[in-house]
Amino acid sequence: MQKKILPAILLLLSIGLVFFVFAKKGQVGNNTPSERAPAEVVEEESAVRSPSVLHVAVDANARMGEMPHVFRLGALGMKWPGAPVAERFFKDQLPGELFVGWNLDFASRLDPGGLADLPSLDAFLKTLPSSNMALWAKEWHRAGGEVTVSAFCTPKWLRTVTGDLDTNCHNPPKDLTGWNTYIRGIASYFQDTAKIPVGYHTWDESDSHFFRGPLKEYLDLHKATVEAVRSVDPQAKIFGPNSAAFLGENFEEDLEKPLVYHFLEYSRKHDLPLDGLTWHIFSLVPETYDDDVAQARAWAKEFGYTDLAFDINSWGPLDANYNTEEVAAFVVPVLDEMQRAGIERHVFFNLFEHWQGGEVTPDSEFTEGGLGIFTKDFVIKPVYNSFRALALLSGKTDGKIADRVGVSMPDDGYVTVVASRGANHTRVLIANFVPSGKFLEASLLSVARACLVADGYSMEELRAMAGEMRKGEVLSPKAKTDLEKCSPHVDAKKSEMLNFSKTPREVSVAVSNLSTGKHTVKKYLIDAEHSNSCRYNKSTEPRPTDTACGVGGAIDKEVAKVKQEAIKKQDRDLFFRAVDAINNKKEVALETVSEESVNIADTTYTETVFLQPNAVLLIEIGA
Structure with a gap:
């Protein structure tokens, strides 16, 4: 045996x-x-088990309050795309939480060196208003999203050692008084100049190699950050500790308890304000989060924090291929599990491919292991379309956030269904996530x-x-x-x-308590053949390759062509306009696969659909 x-x-x-x-x-x-x-x-x-017919009942009158915030797209703001791409992004998506920081500002629009390595406080504060960090914050806030700033990475003039940026900005600052002045300058910009309400975090994944110091040094730095921020903006929200894992404990000393516990203990000891607990999770399984949230609530209660928000402010299936429909289907059950457990905010890792999990293929736009909802040149991926479908579900185009409505179905393990009723539409989102690889x-x-x-x-x-x-x-x-x-x-x-x-899933959907009469029913589909730039490129590659997204296909050729033209004419905007046109193709954008007028005589709309493995379908029933 x-x-x-x-x-x-x-x-x-x-x-x-x-x-x-x-x-x-x-x-x-x-x-x-x-x-x-x-x-x-x-x-x-x-x-x-083998696939069987799944019966789903949606009650359009069973309103459960506004669609939870966690279904919006939370993101790290880094490189700023060209205007046409950025405009499409904000038109398509419903912004949730934005996580920005000067360490993430890889290239300021005015200073190619970026914010993290400027030589002085004066230079930093002078460059900040024109930085990508500030631009993301302004546009995100204008679009109705929430902005949080990560006080992560010691600036050059406060570092204890010199040399490599990644190594040295991860060391604690040599002077907390100087750090206080620095943070007050940033808070003053957002409070007084940009006039954007901002929440603050101290550092990022300090229980990892990102912080090169003992626990107490991190906690003292957090205290200095909070005091500096609140001296400028008494209403600013405070979050933390952004641990690499809920039970993360990897500091120089051997700890009996994880960072989250010590963070709460220290915050209470020093009477520090706290609005939310944050941690990260990078898993390939749509986990249940109940245990973590229950433990977080218990620890928070132990130290007198009884009304905290919970925020997974960095997550994603890092070892997966972000280019395919599989990740597009994966995000739906994950977010559904988060909201069910009481997690209110999230930040998906990542918008752009700054962190690569695999080798870049020169002749392909699609990096195997590229961690973004855009490709390296801003072509949208199927997972981008999933977040767009979630935005529609939440009422993005209705002018008002929709209400979530009740769904009755067996506990299936593969199919996730979320439904809403907005000002003009009732919507049903169905994701058929089937793990492979x-x-x-x-x-x-x-x-x-x-x-x-x-x-x-x-x-x-x-x-x-x-x-x-x-x-x-x-x-x-x-x-x-x-x-x-x-x-x-x-x-x-x-x-x-x-x-x-191996088998398409048959799902029987019944949506009750609709008004009688004519309704427009529209369906959007993401699968291997729809709304999928990766598979479209694969289907058009000139010679078969063993890559998921192909090499030299239609997307690759178009991007290469517009790059050459933009370089030749020295016209950056030309390139972004051309990429935006690619993103508008039906094979790439969220595709409408059907639109028809349906007469509903008995207040109930019924339909049977067949979903390929890792398909996401949005059914939109209009007035």
Whole structure:
């Protein structure tokens, strides 16, 4: 039997570090039957499911209040795109939280060196109004979004060492008095000059290599930041600690508790204001966030903070291919899980491809592993269209935020449905997320972990097991036996996911309590053949390649051509106008696949749709 479990469990868990991270976060996956006995877990899941008809009922009168803020697009503001691309972005998207900082201002529009490496406070404050950071904040605020500023990266004149920017700006400043003056200058700009209400964070992922100092030094820096900000703007919102993981604890010293706990403890000890707790999560599984939020509430209550917002202010499936429809389908169940757990804000990582997870192919616009909703030259990806569909769902084009309405359906595990009723439309968004590739690996890791948790394993025991496997140590006989018991559970789930990945999903939708008479019904679709710049480029490549998005296809040729023309004419705007025209193609933009007039005689609209794996469909029923 031990040989049998090697491919199913031990080989799977030999990924090791991934398993360790999942266990360390202390989160339980969607399919975790944590209250059931181990025998029930394996027996119940060992029968392989196949796709069946899913019946969905939407009650257009069951209003549940405004669409939750978490369904809006939260983003990091970095490089500023050309005007046509930026205009399309704000026309298409419903801005949520913007996260900006001078360390993210890679190239100020006036100073190619950017804000992070300017030589003096005077130079910084002089350049700030013309920076990308300020431009993002102004436009985001104008579009109705919320702006938060990250006080991250020590400016050049306050650094303790000189040399490489990335290394040295991660060190704490040498002078907190100078830091106070610096932060007050930034807060004064936003409060008095730009007149933009701004929330503030101190640093980013200080429980990682981004902060080169002990915990107390970070917490003292946070205190100095809060005091400086509130001296200028007494109403400014304060957030933190932006930990790399909810249970992140990686400082120079050995900590018994994670950063979130120490942050709350220190804030109460010094009577610091606090409006929200923030942390990051980079997972390939649409996690349930209940455990983290429950723990955060308990710790906050322990220190007298009873009305905090919760914000995942950096998240995304970093190991996935952001170019395909799979990530487009993934974001919908993730955001739905966030709102269900009580998370109010999010920041999706990332808008643009500043961080690359793979090699850049010179002849292809699509970087395998490029972490953005735009390609490197601002062509929109399918995930961009998912956020646009979510914006429509929230009432972007109605002039008023829509109300969420009730949805009744079985707990499916693959299909997520969110519905709304706005001033002029009732909308139903359906996402059929079916894990494959790295998503599948991560999902099976989550299933294995859930099985072990149901068998009585604590998170500490899981971390210890993962550590042994990473070191190549022999597992105990009990651990091997327990893993063997979970093998059928993992095998069954893998077979099930493979079944669901091969077949379109039949979904029967009934929307009740509509007005009778003529209605315009419009459908938008994202899948492998629609609203998908990646697959369009692949389908038009001149010679077959093993890349997901192709090389030398229609998108590649058009971008290369306009680049050459723009360079030849030295006309930057020409390039962005041409890219915007590419983004308006039906193969690239959010595509309307049907629009028809329907007579509703009995107040109920019914339809059966067939969704490909990793498809996202928006049904819009107009007046």
